Amino acid sequence: MKIGFIGLGIMGRPMALNLIKGGHEVSVWARRAESMQPLVAAGARAALDPADAAKGNELVISMVADAPDVAEVMRGVARGAEPGLVAVDMSTIAPGAARRIGEELATAGIDFVDAPVSGGEVGAVAGTLSIMAGGSEAGFAKAGPAFACMGKNIIHVGASGAGQVAKAANQIMTGMGVLAVAEALAFAAKNGVDGGKVREALLGGFAYSRILENHGQRMLDRNFKPGFKSWMHEKDLNIVMQTAHELGLCLPGSAATAQMFNAMVGSGHGEEDSIAVLKLLEKLSGQSS
Amino acid sequence: MKIGFIGLGVMGRPMALHLQRAGHELFVWARRPASVGDLPATVCATPAELGRHCEVVFTMVTSSADVEGVVLGEQGLIAGMARDSVVVDCSTIAPDVARRIAAKLGEQGIHMLDAPVSGGAQGAIDATLAIMAGGEAAVLERVRPLLECLGQRIVHIGPNGAGQVAKACNQMIMVAAIQAAAEAMRLAAASGVDCGKVREALAGGSAASRVLDVMGDRMVRRDFAAGIEARLHHKDFGLVLEAARQSGVPLPLAAVVGQQLNALMAQDWGRDDTASLLRVLELL
Numbered sequence: 001m002k003i004g005f006i007g008l009g010i011m012g013r014p015m016a017l018n019l020i021k022g023g024h025e026v027s028v029w030a031r032r033a034e035s036m037q038p039l040v041a042a043g044a045r046a047a048l049d050p051a052d053a054a055k056g057n058e059l060v061i062s063m064v065a066d067a068p069d070v071a072e073v074m075r076g077v078a079r080g081a082e083p084g085l086v087a088v089d090m091s092t093i094a095p096g097a098a099r100r101i102g103e104e105l106a107t108a109g110i111d112f113v114d115a116p117v118s119g120g121e122v123g124a125v126a127g128t129l130s131i132m133a134g135g136s137e138a139g140f141a142k143a144g145p146a147f148a149c150m151g152k153n154i155i156h157v158g159a160s161g162a163g164q165v166a167k168a169a170n171q172i173m174t175g176m177g178v179l180a181v182a183e184a185l186a187f188a189a190k191n192g193v194d195g196g197k198v199r200e201a202l203l204g205g206f207a208y209s210r211i212l213e214n215h216g217q218r219m220l221d222r223n224f225k226p227g228f229k230s231w232m233h234e235k236d237l238n239i240v241m242q243t244a245h246e247l248g249l250c251l252p253g254s255a256a257t258a259q260m261f262n263a264m265v266g267s268g269h270g271e272e273d274s275i276a277v278l279k280l281l282e283k284l285s286g287q288s289s
Numbered sequence: 290m291k292i293g294f295i296g297l298g299v300m301g302r303p304m305a306l307h308l309q310r311a312g313h314e315l316f317v318w319a320r321r322p323a324s325v326g327d328l329p330a331t332v333c334a335t336p337a338e339l340g341r342h343c344e345v346v347f348t349m350v351t352s353s354a355d356v357e358g359v360v361l362g363e364q365g366l367i368a369g370m371a372r373d374s375v376v377v378d379c380s381t382i383a384p385d386v387a388r389r390i391a392a393k394l395g396e397q398g399i400h401m402l403d404a405p406v407s408g409g410a411q412g413a414i415d416a417t418l419a420i421m422a423g424g425e426a427a428v429l430e431r432v433r434p435l436l437e438c439l440g441q442r443i444v445h446i447g448p449n450g451a452g453q454v455a456k457a458c459n460q461m462i463m464v465a466a467i468q469a470a471a472e473a474m475r476l477a478a479a480s481g482v483d484c485g486k487v488r489e490a491l492a493g494g495s496a497a498s499r500v501l502d503v504m505g506d507r508m509v510r511r512d513f514a515a516g517i518e519a520r521l522h523h524k525d526f527g528l529v530l531e532a533a534r535q536s537g538v539p540l541p542l543a544a545v546v547g548q549q550l551n552a553l554m555a556q557d558w559g560r561d562d563t564a565s566l567l568r569v570l571e572l573l
Contacts, residue, residue, distance in 0.1 A: 266537020
């Protein structure tokens, strides 16, 4: 299939590479021209702008930072689109923003699918991302062969915006999950108990989670390299809290967690992995690290 | 002086009237012309037209978007006001939006003060509002005689946006205090103790506050009819938590109170008084 791919960051680059490996004919565009080079070397065509990335293609995929970026590139895509184009955004943005972008593109005759992912850089490279999609059946079906190159657990969640709702729910779970593991390990340490043994014991029971397994180990190793940067988790939790505010939805746990992530960014841990929240707990409780 | 006033709600109307009674000529614009009623004022067709007549224009509307529309919109004040005239925005909006509007007006040589108020409808009627101003000191001095028609305590906080920061702090303390009063009333009732007596005793001690006095009394009487509608506090908490996020500052208590307000909105109590936070506690 002929596919345009916009946004070649940590996630976008390996995702686009997997499309090329899957035998698709890919045009790429990124704001910084040098980030297109590795893809061109792998056989992609370098597009001039988002409109050019859409031109002649059946599918366009964006993987950028935030809602205003998505809106901007999709306006370009609409200019270059030919009839029947399906546009897919795989960035994490607010469900409301995704619905608005979908409505705008619909007026230009473009079918829009929001399809954020979970699984991080590792999943993007391995082509094992979880993909949660919102949009029409036809749009989801059209994007199917591309999704199959990038991910494993591919779910059509519902109508436009539903993919972003699922992703926000994912960030509630992972945000609170990381904080829960950090609190459990801080609790063990302050009681003079070996956190490694506690983790090992808990892995066999109902507190088992992938976060306890992976993030817990990295906390014990005090390896705060990202992974998933705190400031990005903070951005995602802000989407959750804004949506809860608009809907009149009470989320006390997410609210408390979001404040810890505010503090991460404000105290200079924004570029570290989310697990650096452990350091904030230690500081507040007078624990030396 | 010719003075414009936009936003003739519960707060704006008595404020406009005070200015008129102090001898100023009043011009108004209202989205719904009916809301002007018997106010002794010249009604203008657009904010721009109002701006052409007036040296100082007050705005007292609900949201950041409302202020942006009235000031910067197509037929906004910016299209009519003369150089060196002054916009005084008494609404409660986001500090960064206040700064942006001030900058846009500044490009046209129009001055702006953010001058949000505290004191509620009664404070507006009694002209006893607390006014927290952001903007140039010299501009504040120019309009201070007008502000003195509206309130007693007028404090220059700092540059544009600083007034809104102070107001955000005000709302945070006040609504957290309402939540604290609600929790105290809930604990007293759940313990089988007379809430009215508890409130009465506390009013004489270290926990005494205006919130306990006014909102506590409403809770005891279970009178949830609005003084200030809770939906406005809910809106303000959105601003507070967004400002906290932008500054990278954790506000754990404000975050929890914000969730209680979300629950209040979900019960459709947004047009009731914020004393309804007691009823949210009673849901669980």
